[in-house]
Amino acid sequence: HVRDMVTQLMEGQPFDVVTAVHGIDGLEAIRRQQPDVILLDLMMPYLDGFGVLEQLRRDPVFHHIPVIVLTAKTLTPGETTLLQNNAVQVMQKQGLAANDLLEELQKILVSGQQNG
Template sequence: ESNLMKLYLEAEGYVVKQAGNGREALEKMAVSPPDLITLDMMMPEMDGFQVLEQLKKNKVTRNIPVVILTAKQLSQQERDFLQKQVATVVSKADLNSNRLLEQIGALMRK
């Protein structure tokens, strides 16, 4: 799933860096902050909410746009929280590569 998305993004000219878990992602972003973050809510070691909390605490990463990709059924409270914290939330069940690429392209042009 993440490898397929990586292929789509690379085909559009984006440089994609991946991490195996939330902690690794935070470590990589501390060294080399990205222009945009795609974040899964269900990951080993740290879930997406924990990663997002750490991103927002860090001056270097707090303003980087975040696109949430999740298979998790979000509660209304979780959706409300995420709406205030991230650029967009995309359900993996509704994942459409063209729509996702359009959303990422729009965020990158901002």
């Protein structure tokens, strides 16, 4: 699971990591924690990543949170456009190097600290 990979990757990093099993659980965790960045898998039970992203972008409290989408899904042109307009980065799980993900997270977090 991506969740397990990300959790292992973050061990020893100066990040607090909160994970969720499905989209509804994820939205509840986001409302409780108000994270600095969200790693979002598109393929989740109950509420998929597209649904989570849609709800985040409609909510004025959470619409500013940067989202990195991780997916193994072959995206349609419409899905690609939707994600490009609503996520800061879309990364394919296949061949994803842990260092690339960590680098992207650090870049977003540093940018957020400078802007806020």
